[in-house]
Amino acid sequence: MKSKYDMLIVGGGPAGAIAAKTAAEAGCTVCLIEKRPAIGTPIRCAEGVGREILEEFTRPDPRWISSSIERAKIIVPNGTAIRLDQDDPGNAVGYILDRKVFDRELVWQAAEAGADVFVKTRATAPIMEGGAVRGAKVISIGTPIDIRADVVLAADGTEAQFARRAGLDTTVPLREIMSCTQYLLTDIDIDPVSTDFYLGNDIAPEGYLWVFPKGERTANVGIGISGRKSRDGSRAKDYLDRFIAENFPGGKTIEAIVGGVPVCQPLPCTVADGLMVIGDAARVVDPLTGGGIGNAMFTGRLAAKVAAEAISAGDCSKKTLMPYDVGWRASRMGASLTRNYKIKEFFITLDDRKLNVLADSIASIGLAEFSVSALIKELIKRNPKMLFELGALKSSLS
Numbered sequence: 001m002k003s004k005y006d007m008l009i010v011g012g013g014p015a016g017a018i019a020a021k022t023a024a025e026a027g028c029t030v031c032l033i034e035k036r037p038a039i040g041t042p043i044r045c046a047e048g049v050g051r052e053i054l055e056e057f058t059r060p061d062p063r064w065i066s067s068s069i070e071r072a073k074i075i076v077p078n079g080t081a082i083r084l085d086q087d088d089p090g091n092a093v094g095y096i097l098d099r100k101v102f103d104r105e106l107v108w109q110a111a112e113a114g115a116d117v118f119v120k121t122r123a124t125a126p127i128m129e130g131g132a133v134r135g136a137k138v139i140s141i142g143t144p145i146d147i148r149a150d151v152v153l154a155a156d157g158t159e160a161q162f163a164r165r166a167g168l169d170t171t172v173p174l175r176e177i178m179s180c181t182q183y184l185l186t187d188i189d190i191d192p193v194s195t196d197f198y199l200g201n202d203i204a205p206e207g208y209l210w211v212f213p214k215g216e217r218t219a220n221v222g223i224g225i226s227g228r229k230s231r232d233g234s235r236a237k238d239y240l241d242r243f244i245a246e247n248f249p250g251g252k253t254i255e256a257i258v259g260g261v262p263v264c265q266p267l268p269c270t271v272a273d274g275l276m277v278i279g280d281a282a283r284v285v286d287p288l289t290g291g292g293i294g295n296a297m298f299t300g301r302l303a304a305k306v307a308a309e310a311i312s313a314g315d316c317s318k319k320t321l322m323p324y325d326v327g328w329r330a331s332r333m334g335a336s337l338t339r340n341y342k343i344k345e346f347f348i349t350l351d352d353r354k355l356n357v358l359a360d361s362i363a364s365i366g367l368a369e370f371s372v373s374a375l376i377k378e379l380i381k382r383n384p385k386m387l388f389e390l391g392a393l394k395s396s397l398s
């Protein structure tokens with residue numbers, strides 16, 4: 001490990017890995033540090049990703065694809081299922097990954113491009129000089145070291161401690177943290193090419209429950225509920241256990257995880273002098289779906305490109321790094337975060353009766369286009385009175 005790099009990346013998830021690869025390919029000296037002893041484990045993810053976004057970053061490889069998905073079903077409390085198929089299977093629907101292998105693959109690609117990678121290496125605090133970030137204090141396998149860098153990319157996920165310690169407010173309101181529990185369940189009867197989403201206040205208050213297939217008889221069966229709904233006897237695990245007892249009584253749990261997903265608005269600003277915040281740490285998880293893999297990779301790549309230019313210009317001030325913040329907000333991803341936040345805020349106000357009415361209104365029509373916009377457009381068309389609040393969004397739903 002050198003004591004000075006062009007770029008230091010804190011966190012070896014998809015955001016950090018893509019950033020490290022992009023920066024190394026741009027000719028920067030790059031150091032990626034990961035606090036865990038191994039990249040990719042333990043996973044904290046249901047592992048679903050759209051095909052289009054995935055293929056923008058890497059070629060799908062059977063070594064880390066558990067399932068190819070052809071449709072999705074949204075199931076409401078009365079049992080009605082909205083089925084979303086598409087003519088071109090997998091386009092927007094995508095894959096269920098094996099993230100243990102996938103995350104490693106991304107980091108391998110970064111290392112191959114020239115990035116230095118260190119595991120069991122935790123950033124404990126930013127090195128601050130004159131209000132600017134100039135590197136990080138780290139503990140690498142028990143040894144304290146200072147790593148200096150022109151730019152630090154905070155890719156440390158939901159906890160977002162690094163940016164907080166550098167002075168950015170990364171707090172997420174309790175109601176906007178999805179409290180999640182997931183089991184990898186095997187020996188269960190599932191539709192192996194469908195991702196199933198269960199909605200309802202008795203099933204997953206202000207959240208949803210998912211069944212994402214990882215083979216013919218195995219699936220990630222998980223749940224996210226609003227942090228404010230979580231209390232003794234009604235935690236995410238309690239809801240999930242009830243669902244599994246009813247629906248998959250013979251299932252065997254071979255892995256269990258818990259985690260939090262921020263479904264709030266993105267940070268008001270994702271850059272500071274010498275610092276850029278990417279992925280979950282920047283709060284760019286899709287607030288409606290809780291999906292963050294694609295957005296993590298997108299922000300990681302954009303940040304690394306802007307940082308590489310700033311480094312070669314010899315100016316890593318907030319002003320010079322700002323095109324990253326402006327760029328992702330102006331992108332399709334930025335627009336969809338804004339739109340989906342509004343949709344999420346609306347949908348969590350619906351009681352089960354309204355959810356049933358909405359689902360019944362479109363359950364019988366086949367929705368060939370698998371997208372949030374297509375679904376919402378159709379719902380507004382068929383329920384103009386109930387969804388008039390969302391009508392204002394209609395023009396942006398393209």
Ligand SMILES: Cc1cc2nc3c(=O)[nH]c(=O)nc-3n(C[C@H](O)[C@H](O)[C@H](O)COP(=O)(O)OP(=O)(O)OC[C@H]3O[C@@H](n4cnc5c(N)ncnc54)[C@H](O)[C@@H]3O)c2cc1C
Pocket residue numbers: 010011012013014015016033034035036040044045046047048049121122123124155156157158159161162180181182222258259260261278279280281285290291292293294296
């Ligand atoms: C239960 C659950 C289900 C989910 N399901 C999906 C899904 O189906 N599809 C989807 O797209 N998204 C899903 N997500 C969200 C997805 O996992 C994240 O959006 C994605 O992993 C974000 O990538 P990232 O690189 O920003 O952060 P992470 O993948 O969280 O990576 C951050 C890394 O930083 C490391 N780190 C933290 N602090 C430090 C430090 N101080 N020093 C060094 N390293 C540090 C961590 O150990 C971690 O490896 C889910 C999340 C949860 C919790």
